[in-house]
Amino acid sequence: MYLSFCPFFYSFIWRYGNILFGIIVALLKGMKYFTPITYLFIFIVFISAEGAWAASQFISISDGSNQLLQRTAQLREKAGAFPLLLNEKLNHVADAHCQDMVNRLYFSNTDPDGRDTRLRAIAAGYSLQLPSDQPMTDLNAGLIFEGISGLVLDFPLNPSDALEYIWNDLLKQQPPFADSRFLEVGAVFGVTQLELNGVRLYVYLASLIMARPSIESPYIFQCGHVNKNWANPYYSPIEFMTSPASNMPINKSHDQTLLAITDKNGAYCFSAPRFSSIRYDACNQSFLKTYPVDDTLVFEIDISVECH
Numbered sequence: 001m002y003l004s005f006c007p008f009f010y011s012f013i014w015r016y017g018n019i020l021f022g023i024i025v026a027l028l029k030g031m032k033y034f035t036p037i038t039y040l041f042i043f044i045v046f047i048s049a050e051g052a053w054a055a056s057q058f059i060s061i062s063d064g065s066n067q068l069l070q071r072t073a074q075l076r077e078k079a080g081a082f083p084l085l086l087n088e089k090l091n092h093v094a095d096a097h098c099q100d101m102v103n104r105l106y107f108s109n110t111d112p113d114g115r116d117t118r119l120r121a122i123a124a125g126y127s128l129q130l131p132s133d134q135p136m137t138d139l140n141a142g143l144i145f146e147g148i149s150g151l152v153l154d155f156p157l158n159p160s161d162a163l164e165y166i167w168n169d170l171l172k173q174q175p176p177f178a179d180s181r182f183l184e185v186g187a188v189f190g191v192t193q194l195e196l197n198g199v200r201l202y203v204y205l206a207s208l209i210m211a212r213p214s215i216e217s218p219y220i221f222q223c224g225h226v227n228k229n230w231a232n233p234y235y236s237p238i239e240f241m242t243s244p245a246s247n248m249p250i251n252k253s254h255d256q257t258l259l260a261i262t263d264k265n266g267a268y269c270f271s272a273p274r275f276s277s278i279r280y281d282a283c284n285q286s287f288l289k290t291y292p293v294d295d296t297l298v299f300e301i302d303i304s305v306e307c308h
Contacts, residue, residue: 056192058099058205064163064189065091068208071167072177072185073263079178082223082269083260084210089126090186093117094207096124097148101205102192109146117146117209127217142214143181147173151204162204163189170208182210183221183269220291223269226262226282245283253279253286 069086076083097120100111110116115123121144122128129141149169151162166189176182189206213219226245244266250259259280260268272278277290 056102056194058095058102058190058192060095060098060188060190061159064159064206065187067163068167068170068187068189068206069185072175072187072208072210075177077263077265077267080265080267081178081180082183082267083263084185085183085221085269085271087126087184087186087211089124090121090184090209090211091188092186093121093124093126094146094186094188094209095190096120097146097207098188098190098205101148101150102194102203107148107150109148118144121209121211126211127213128211129214129216139181139212140215142212142217144209144211145176145182147175147208149173149206153202153204154199156202157204159189159191159204162191163206166204166206170206175208176210180223181212183212183223185210217274219271219273221269221271222259222278222289224267226266226268248283251281253281256281 073083097111097117101107104112106112111120118128118130122130127142128144147170149166151157151165186209187207189204191202191204194201194203226248227243244264245262246264246266248262248266248268250261250268250270251257252259259270259278262268272289272291274291277288279286279288281287
């Protein structure tokens with residue numbers, strides 16, 4: 001009897017350990033929403049057999065995802081860091097991670113296959129190098145950070161209220177909002193309904209990813225500040241924070257494609273293909289920038305033109 005029970009016990013712990021941990025953490029995070037059914041939920045999970053969960057689909061909520069991006073941008077501005085650029089591959093990594101957590105019932109930056117955020121981003125085609133290729137402190141390998149948060153309830157919640165809770169929880173994880181080494185961002189917020197033995201649960205999830213691609217990226221970044229010189233009517237990055245040119249569009253000259261808009265600090269970033277030249281407009285002047293093979297990933301541009 002003892003020998004026949006042990007394999008079952010260890011198999012149960014191996015199969016459901018991450019699930020139970022993730023669910024309990026998510027529930028504890030939503031303490032103010034605790035109801036008796038949440039305790040029942042934990043009890044049922046411990047005694048449920050495999051297959052008790054019905055398949056579910058994670059549905060992203062665009063307004064909530066945009067709110068995550070806007071709040072991140074506001075904190076970057078406040079910290080004086082370069083604006084982050086939205087990256088669709090990072091968006092995909094965030095969305096796929098939330099869906100995977102729903103499908104396989106875990107709550108962690110590392111999935112049950114042992115893939116952390118870096119490995120999942122590489123698999124999605126984002127330019128990062130493995131830790132074995134470069135020391136993690138080497139910027140050439142690229143940087144990545146992912147904050148995740150979840151809320152499990154037995155009743156639907158207004159998405160804005162769920163987002164408020166999730167945002168406050170993400171802040172506790174201390175994302176690197178003030179770090180200008182991070183250049184791109186992806187974010188998703190959404191909800192799913194789970195059925196457990198007839199009990200319906202509402203799970204709100206969010207993933208916020210900030211990253212800097214490796215030096216092997218097919219594009220590089222043009223970052224800088226536009227500020228007014230205190231002694232003359234010219235704008236220059238040297239007169240940092242003197243009189244920033246906020247909300248100034250930077251466009252491609254030949255087709256007026258919008259490349260960037262300066263924030264309230266006069267800061268901007270845009271990406272450009274490697275081994276190419278881009279002509280763009282700033283302060284009603286035209287600039288040509290060539291990106292050579294050995295160019296750095298991030299640099300400031302020389303803008304010293306009259307800007308009204």
